Amino acid sequence: MRSSRRDGPAMPRGSCHVLGIPPRHIMRLTFVVAVAVTLVSCDDDTMKNLTIVSWAHAVNNKTYLEAALASNVSMLEADIVLGHVTGKDGPPIPVMAHPPATTSDLSLSDFLSTVAQFNNVNAKQKGVKLDFKSIEAFEKAQNLIAPYSKPGVGFPLWLNADILPGPVEATTTPVDPSKFLKLASGHPRAVLSVGWTTQLGGNITEGEYSRNQIGTMLRILHEHHINQTVTFPVRACIASNSQPVVLDLLRETSYLNSSMTVWSAEGDTVEVDRLRALILTVGLERTYLDVPHELAARLQLPPAERTRS
Numbered sequence: 062m063r064s065s066r067r068d069g070p071a072m073p074r075g076s077c078h079v080l081g082i083p084p085r086h087i088m089r090l091t092f093v094v095a096v097a098v099t100l101v102s103c104d105d106d107t108m109k110n111l112t113i114v115s116w117a118h119a120v121n122n123k124t125y126l127e128a129a130l131a132s133n134v135s136m137l138e139a140d141i142v143l144g145h146v147t148g149k150d151g152p153p154i155p156v157m158a159h160p161p162a163t164t165s166d167l168s169l170s171d172f173l174s175t176v177a178q179f180n181n182v183n184a185k186q187k188g189v190k191l192d193f194k195s196i197e198a199f200e201k202a203q204n205l206i207a208p209y210s211k212p213g214v215g216f217p218l219w220l221n222a223d224i225l226p227g228p229v230e231a232t233t234t235p236v237d238p239s240k241f242l243k244l245a246s247g248h249p250r251a252v253l254s255v256g257w258t259t260q261l262g263g264n265i266t267e268g269e270y271s272r273n274q275i276g277t278m279l280r281i282l283h284e285h286h287i288n289q290t291v292t293f294p295v296r297a298c299i300a301s302n303s304q305p306v307v308l309d310l311l312r313e314t315s316y317l318n319s320s321m322t323v324w325s326a327e328g329d330t331v332e333v334d335r336l337r338a339l340i341l342t343v344g345l346e347r348t349y350l351d352v353p354h355e356l357a358a359r360l361q362l363p364p365a366e367r368t369r370s
């Protein structure tokens with residue numbers, strides 16, 4: 062689990078451009094053509110450089126959801142717990158909140174329908190990364206996710222959970238891996254984002270993903286016959302100390318078009334050179350970068366070639 066996360070408004074970096082022109086300024090007739098061209102060029106770009114994808118975090122209330130949809134970020138990350146919409150009774154339902162909170166003005170159901178409505182009328186699609194904080198929340202969310210995990214719905218849908226105990230001496234209880242994978246594989250269009258709990262802080266400032274932790278992930282993915290796209294969220298300061306095993310993990314899962322999603326908490330001490338080396342070894346085409354703006358800038362990733370066909 063992300064024991065600490067960055068707060069405040071999203072700091073979007075790059076994302077796909079609608080040929081540099083906001084869609085609302087394109088006249089109606091040319092709109093459809095422009096959309097088709099944009100989607101192709103976006104795919105093309107992000108296939109080469111996933112670090113372009115930009116993120117909003119903890120999109121767990123109505124106000125912030127509206128702001129994130131209006132912004133230029135491409136992925137909305139949000140947390141789901143079992144709880145209540147503020148002021149409503151009844152049995153607990155999946156709501157958008159980060160533990161220890163159990164109430165929100167936004168239910169998962171409303172979150173998804175709002176994003177879907179936005180995507181129905183906007184050329185630039187927003188994706189969602191749903192971070193499930195408990196297996197109970199995920200179980201109760203199945204019917205809510207199902208309409209959006211069918212083929213035909215286009216926007217990126219990621220199902221995320223920390224399903225294994227990880228570095229350094231994480232004390233958070235992971236989400237039950239077996240139950241999570243069984244249910245998630247019922248949503249074949251969704252990207253599985255599966256990671257490890259982490260614990261840093263106090264005088265623990267660095268650690269490594271162990272061979273054993275990586276091996277356990279590989280084993281459970283095999284055991285559950287996972288056959289959909291997978292990404293592994295890894296914490297920047299730990300992953301940068303773990304290059305050999307991270308490379309093993311990605312090589313062993315390349316049949317799943319696997320990628321890593323590098324994340325970092327505000328305050329983590331990151332060896333920028335080592336992280337940069339990891340990202341360039343793995344490749345920009347297999348690395349999502351979800352780190353504070355300042356760290357992203359320090360990485361100084363090499364610029365796009367101008368020779369693209």
Ligand SMILES: *[C@@H]1O[C@H](CO)[C@@H](O)[C@H](O)[C@H]1NC(C)=O
Nearest residue numbers: 073074075076077132133134
């Ligand atoms: C996204 O919006 C922010 C301001 O909200 C701006 O600084 C940034 O340049 C924009 N990025 C792109 C790629 O349009």
Ligand SMILES: *[C@@H]1O[C@H](CO)[C@@H](O)[C@H](O)[C@H]1NC(C)=O
Nearest residue numbers: 069070118119120121122125
């Ligand atoms: C809504 O969410 C944003 C982002 O998590 C947060 O900064 C803000 O304080 C929240 N607002 C309310 C009213 O909870």
Ligand SMILES: *[C@@H]1O[C@H](CO)[C@@H](O)[C@H](O)[C@H]1NC(C)=O
Nearest residue numbers: 229230262263264265266267
């Ligand atoms: C961490 O800090 C505590 C208290 O400051 C100290 O007792 C402990 O020995 C330190 N542990 C390590 C591994 O340095």
Ligand SMILES: *[C@@H]1O[C@H](CO)[C@@H](O)[C@H](O)[C@H]1NC(C)=O
Nearest residue numbers: 246247249285286287288289
């Ligand atoms: C992927 O796995 C699911 C569930 O395990 C299975 O129903 C489906 O047929 C598999 N798809 C492919 C393409 O192997």
Ligand SMILES: *[C@@H]1O[C@H](CO)[C@@H](O)[C@H](O)[C@H]1NC(C)=O
Nearest residue numbers: 288289290291316317318319
């Ligand atoms: C991997 O990508 C290829 C090419 O886009 C696609 O045909 C295949 O279905 C993908 N497999 C997974 C598991 O994502």
Ligand SMILES: *[C@@H]1O[C@H](CO)[C@@H](O)[C@H](O)[C@H]1NC(C)=O
Nearest residue numbers: 075110112113362363364365
């Ligand atoms: C990839 O994207 C990052 C972030 O937008 C940018 O800094 C970098 O120059 C790009 N590199 C390539 C090769 O596209």
